[in-house]
Amino acid sequence: MTGKQTFTMIKPDAMANGDMGNIIQAITDAGFKCKALKLTQLQLNQAEAFYEIHNERPFYNDLCDFMSSGPIIAAILEKDNAVEDFRKLIGATDPLKADENTIRNRWGTSLSYNAVHGSDSDENAIRESNFFFSEIERLQ
Ligand code: CMP
Numbered sequence: 001m002t003g004k005q006t007f008t009m010i011k012p013d014a015m016a017n018g019d020m021g022n023i024i025q026a027i028t029d030a031g032f033k034c035k036a037l038k039l040t041q042l043q044l045n046q047a048e049a050f051y052e053i054h055n056e057r058p059f060y061n062d063l064c065d066f067m068s069s070g071p072i073i074a075a076i077l078e079k080d081n082a083v084e085d086f087r088k089l090i091g092a093t094d095p096l097k098a099d100e101n102t103i104r105n106r107w108g109t110s111l112s113y114n115a116v117h118g119s120d121s122d123e124n125a126i127r128e129s130n131f132f133f134s135e136i137e138r139l140q
Contacts, residue, residue, distance in 0.1 A: 005035065006082040006119045007128035008090075012070035013113035020073060023116065026103055030089050032077040036129070036138040042068045050131055053124075059112070066112060074132040083125055086118045 091102025098105040108114035119125035
């Protein structure tokens with residue numbers, strides 16, 4: 001499935017703001033199919049493990065606190081060129097720099113509260129999908 005799948009989370013800010021439905025609609029309108037989806041809340045140690053690639057960065061502790069602060073939606077999405085197309089759909093990490101009509105521009109409010117996560121490579125899409133979903137939780 002390399003190249004055809006990516007992984008996303010709708011983050012606690014967007015969930016608390018009631019934007020879950022609109023964000024899922026925007027994702028499906030853009031041609032992505034959900035192959036797995038769950039509502040959950042990360043424990044702090046789980047957020048630390050998920051974002052361990054950033055553990056030397058100054059924002060790491062705040063990021064992990066925030067990502068474990070409330071419910072999230074995790075999903076595996078399928079489309080040709082999934083990683084790159086999804087990153088275009090969500091826009092730049094900082095919502096203030098994200099193009100108009102991107103998900104982060106519409107529903108994110110700051111670099112930390114940027115509404116959604118999207119995998120940045122096929123390799124990370126696989127790692128991140130495996131972090132959240134077992135085989136039985138995925139559509140083939
Ligand atoms: P995400 O795509 O989930 O990957 C790492 C997250 O760290 C990123 O989105 C941002 O929400 C968050 N973050 C917080 N501060 C920074 C920063 N200074 N630079 C990059 N990412 C940051």
